Amino acid sequence: MRAATQVTIAIALAAIFLAFAEKGVSPQAPKTIRIIVPSSAGGGADILARVLADQISRDQGVAMVVENRPGASNTIGTEAAARAAPDGGTLLINTPEFVINPHLRKLNYDPLTSFTPVCYLVRSPQLIAVNSASPYYVIDDLLNAARTQPDELTLASAGPGSSTHIAFEMIKRAAKVQMIYVPFVGSPAAVNALLGGYVTAALASYPNLIEQIKAGKLRAIATTSATRIKQLPDIPTIAESGFPDYGSDIWFGVVAPAQTPATIVSRLVDWFSAALHVPEVEAKLETQGLSTIGICGAAFGAFIRQQYEVTGRAIREANINAE
DSSP states (O other): OHHHHHHHHHHHHHHHHHHHHHTTOOSSOOSEEEEEESSOTTSHHHHHHHHHHHHHHHHHOOEEEEEEOOOTTTHHHHHHHHHSOSSSSEEEEEOTHHHHGGGTSOOSSOTTTSEEEEEEEEEEOEEEEEETTOSOOSHHHHHHHHHHSTTTOEEEEEOSSSHHHHHHHHHHHHHTOOOEEEEESSHHHHHHHHHTTSSSEEEEEHHHHHHHHHTTSEEEEEEOSSSOBTTBTTSOBTGGGTOTTOOOOEEEEEEEETTOOHHHHHHHHHHHHHHHTOHHHHHHHHHTTOEEEEEETHHHHHHHHHHHHHHHHHHHHHTOOOO
16 A cells, blocks of 8 residues: 555656656756846846845845846847746846837847746836036926027937937927937936036936936936936926826836746746835835836736837837947
């Protein structure tokens, strides 16, 4: 009888192992989870990944390693993640470039089919700022001046084809104004141009502008977010300024390679959701201008598809290219 029981158990275990093998995954979670950040160390995506990796490692007892794979507008790291085994051992921090690049470049992956959404983690608001010596105090001042002086005012941002560039083009089309777009290699360079008085205004993320705003060297005149920024409650949104359908943030999420088993994705959702709502984590992220969102699974997938469509339409209408 005892031998028969042992045989039954062995058969059951073999069936479980075979089920996992047929799906191409191991029945055990990887001992180390790699989070690929497709941009350089020190940026918002990198800081977010490291804060969450540290918290999850302590909470769940699993080793999480952050790997920076920058280059080609985030496509190098993203492609590496798309090619990784769908076993929960590799994750990717994704940003607006995730849905921008397919409209501008030939890729070896598809953001809508090559990945499984895990969670929309945080957002970082964007601001339109002017030099403190500027005569413009609200967004209407800038837009009215652009209407009376078409193609004379200049706005700096990262780009071309960056999320800030696309946000600017969306403003131009919504307000029906003509301003000259001045691209820079990264938002810090655009902010420096504004500090030097070389451009009329700049559109950049909150972390890139806030210290100069606090110092009184720059003045924020609007946020591109759909809602006001907690840290700058007196700064109106563009939506409040007569363009109710307008809204644009820099967002950060985490995705896994396509075909990652649902049980593994569910576990990752639980881990990231829990880590995001640890008070110490929220405080660390808030100092970087990152607001917790925590929308996961299918809802995050729907958000990605919506952003893909909105971004593609903006790129086509403004005739933006990557050059």
